Amino acid sequence: MEVTVYLLRCSDGSFYTRLTKKPVEQRVWEHNEGLTEGYTKSRRPVELVFTETYERIVDAIERERQIKGWSRRKKEALIRYDYEALPALASRKER
Template sequence: MEVTVYILRCADGSYYTGLTKQEVEARVWEHNNLPDEKSYTAKRRPVTLVFTETYDRITDAIERERQIKGWSRRKKEALIAMRYEDLPALSRRGHLVAKR
């Protein structure tokens, strides 16, 4: 079973990170169209898919989703832009060291 971790850019400029076992395009459609006023994305439509990673194991996808959700905006933007070399310096610990 494939599981996709994804990041959406919301209309207000914020990011939403999620995971899905269905086709990611179908999940994005749901974020943009389903009437769920309580969801984060419902109040920030339209949303745009800006990043995906696919995993074979759901446990790996859950771990990655949690990791990304804990990241700063700048670190998420580096990931979206595929600037992987910037990620270590943008970690909370690395960012504190760089400021000293």
């Protein structure tokens, strides 16, 4: 079973991180149609900006939690695939 961790950029510029077992394009469509209650409903339209796919749901859950705890700057580096910048952007190091 494939599980995708995805990041959306909302219309207000904020980021939203979740995971899905559905095709990620379907999930983005559901967000944009307002079919999901919660954070993105009042922040449409949303744009898919990053995905990672995992074979095991436990790995996807761990990654989702990790990304949710990151600063905006660190998420932006991830979206740019700037993996080298990630360690320097750890919240403890940014202070």
